[in-house]
Amino acid sequence: MPNESVGRSRLALRDRIAQWIRDEALAAGDRLNEQKLAESLGVSRTPIRAALDQLEAQGFVERRRNKGVALLSAPPVAQADETAPADEDQLLTRIAHDRQRGALADEVSERDLMQTYGETRATIKQALVRLADLGIVERRLGYRWKFQDAMWHREARIEGYRFRMVIEPAAILEPSFQLSPEWAAHMRIQHSAFLTQPWTEASPVAFFETNAAFHEGLAMASGNRFFVDAIRRLNRMRRLSNYDWKHGRERVEVSCHEHLGILAALESGNRDGAADLMRRHLDVASRLRRPAASEAAPAEEAPPAGA
8 A cells, every 4th residue: 555655665675574473474594585565565686686685784684694584683673754864865965966076986895985975884884774774885895886767867857857747647547546544644754854844965855755756645545456566666876866957946845846746637537637736746857957067056945956
């Protein structure tokens, strides 16, 4: 259900695996299959592997030669309303900015990032594990990590929006579409908060994740797994660059109001109208031009485009 997905999307993948272990009633000694976990949680095997590494370091699972991953004890599950610390989001925003402007290579070491950002290995490792959860980086040999983002250049960005203008309205019009009232209420609360709360350096991460959850939630409401897979893949591609997009606070407000308008149309039973609003929302977002460095708004007024 979409409302369940939104709650869990705010947890780290490690905590989603912990919840899955409890849902499946697994006991000490049971095996964890990476492929089954990836399919169940809707992510690739790479972030699953990184999350299992984290659980192994914490003593909850153990990798055994030729026998896969064994559960030692069920890890505790964080609450769905827990969010990453603001300073961690701030670090992700800095990494996004440096990656976007070409200051970070395709492959980096933990030591490189420690020196660049003046952080401890534990802090850098936690940020990298979170980026791996999101499919943005992949662990390499030793202490090296490789960025997987597509950099979302202008041509790819336009193509992505054109594709979304086709599939996202279509998802709303699917015969199996069913909106969860709980999910809609949660989205309204999340979007309304961004219309009133102050903007900080860490806000772009939280705003994009709410934005992504909105579009993914509507895809899930369609009841069609192919729409969901496509939207998740596009969200992964645009995530890091959205963490660094700078279109002014006004764009945040416009995006929130447009999302709320789509919700209102859906709740009134007007799916045709909601599909038209979605198409218009994506069309407007596709025409936004990222400001040059000399034009960029101050950091506290520089949120992402939000579509």
